[in-house]
Amino acid sequence: MDPRPFDALLLVSFGGPEKPDDVVPFLENVTRGRGIPRERLVEVGEHYFGFGGKSPINDQNRALIAAIEADFAEHGLDLPVYWGNRNWDPYLRETTEAMAADGVRRAVCFVTSAYSSYSGCRQYRENLYEAQLDLPVELAKLRHYYNHPGFVGPFVEQTRDALAAAPEGTHVVFVTHSIPDAMNEASGGPGAQAYLRQHESVARMVAGELGHEAWSLAFCSRSGAPHIPWLDPDINDHLEELSAQGVHSVAVVPIGFISDHMEVIYDLDTEAAQTAKDLGLDFVRVPTPGVHPEFVALVRELVLERAASERGEQPERPALGDLGPWPDHCPAQCCVNAGADLPVLP
Ligand SMILES: CC1=C(CCC(=O)O)c2cc3nc(cc4[nH]c(cc5[nH]c(cc1n2)c(C)c5CCC(=O)O)c(CCC(=O)O)c4C)C(CCC(=O)O)=C3C
Numbered sequence: 001m002d003p004r005p006f007d008a009l010l011l012v013s014f015g016g017p018e019k020p021d022d023v024v025p026f027l028e029n030v031t032r033g034r035g036i037p038r039e040r041l042v043e044v045g046e047h048y049f050g051f052g053g054k055s056p057i058n059d060q061n062r063a064l065i066a067a068i069e070a071d072f073a074e075h076g077l078d079l080p081v082y083w084g085n086r087n088w089d090p091y092l093r094e095t096t097e098a099m100a101a102d103g104v105r106r107a108v109c110f111v112t113s114a115y116s117s118y119s120g121c122r123q124y125r126e127n128l129y130e131a132q133l134d135l136p137v138e139l140a141k142l143r144h145y146y147n148h149p150g151f152v153g154p155f156v157e158q159t160r161d162a163l164a165a166a167p168e169g170t171h172v173v174f175v176t177h178s179i180p181d182a183m184n185e186a187s188g189g190p191g192a193q194a195y196l197r198q199h200e201s202v203a204r205m206v207a208g209e210l211g212h213e214a215w216s217l218a219f220c221s222r223s224g225a226p227h228i229p230w231l232d233p234d235i236n237d238h239l240e241e242l243s244a245q246g247v248h249s250v251a252v253v254p255i256g257f258i259s260d261h262m263e264v265i266y267d268l269d270t271e272a273a274q275t276a277k278d279l280g281l282d283f284v285r286v287p288t289p290g291v292h293p294e295f296v297a298l299v300r301e302l303v304l305e306r307a308a309s310e311r312g313e314q315p316e317r318p319a320l321g322d323l324g325p326w327p328d329h330c331p332a333q334c335c336v337n338a339g340a341d342l343p344v345l346p
């Protein structure tokens with residue numbers, strides 16, 4: 001259990017409002033310079049207000065950190081765990097300042113987003129670059145883990161359980177966050193479409209593992225202006241299509257999310273569930289990894305893998321499916337956002 005050269009783990013996440021007064025400033029943080037229409041912001045604000053002005057994401061990160069600390073202790077891994085967000089308190093910069101004051105010099109970063117995209121990867125690398133600027137703390141971001149057994153395994157297990165309790169002929173709909181087509185094109189490098197390919201690979205793996213042939217991939221949480229193309233089909237349109245094709249039962253598997261974010265509890269559990277109800281479709285939503293022990297163990301395994309790699313060893317790099325393990329460092333033009341040229345963590 002040798003974490004050297006690292007002396008801390010930093011959990012890096014999105015952040016979310018804790019109370020009604022936080023909602024508008026949070027949305028302003030998220031959308032600064034992102035060109036999101038006003039109507040969309042009002043609508044998304046309503047989703048948060050509908051849940052008491054509180055996002056589930058912060059409590060989920062607190063639970064994940066507690067589970068990681070327990071797992072580290074159980075395995076004799078002596079590494080303090082810190083937490084910093086892009087859009088809400090505790091902010092990344094404040095956390096790295098606290099880390100510097102505590103004497104941390106080299107921290108490994110686990111980001112709560114599993115796939116390649118500007119929003120889920122490069123933007124975090126921009127944030128991490130800024131967070132460590134002029135501080136004596138060096139940060140290292142862990143590789144993407146969408147195809148790690150500790151991420152895929154819980155989906156396989158929990159989809160199997162859901163199907164065992166669901167009617168014969170249940171169609172599996174894998175769901176992730178929609179992103180603009182252009183963001184998908186740029187993900188993983190110009191024209192690489194890593195975001196879509198990675199999700200297709202995970203969906204194929206889970207369905208293949210279960211020997212389940214009736215499945216598809218759909219998207220939720222589209223925002224942006226209507227004339228800009230985003231990945232589709234939208235989950236609600238897709239449910240209508242499935243119903244028209246004679247499907248009478250669906251299991252929705254949110255492979256794009258590591259825990260039950262607002263997108264999951266609103267866009268899937270509230271909105272898509274209502275669409276299914278209106279169509280007379282049986283609807284079950286499969287859990288996200290959350291604090292599943294295999295997922296918690298993934299964090300430790302990735303930390304030790306990267307530590308070994310930094311020490312010049314050649315650790316095993318577990319990866320399922322046909323895309324192979326993502327490298328420790330993203331390629332140079334990975335997930336570039338059109339128009340922006342901000343410095344990033346290597
Ligand atoms: C790929 C992706 C992930 C990665 C998956 C992951 O990290 O898990 C993610 C995570 C999240 N996104 C979140 C919330 C929001 N995202 C927004 C806007 C956007 N997201 C986008 C994509 C993604 N987003 C995009 C392309 C936009 C358009 C603006 C832009 O081009 O940047 C907006 C603005 C309003 C709206 O447009 O919806 C909000 C409020 C929360 C918190 C949820 C909670 O509170 O539980 C989380 C974890």
Ligand SMILES: [Fe+2]
Nearest residue numbers: 014119177221
């Ligand atoms: Fe988002």
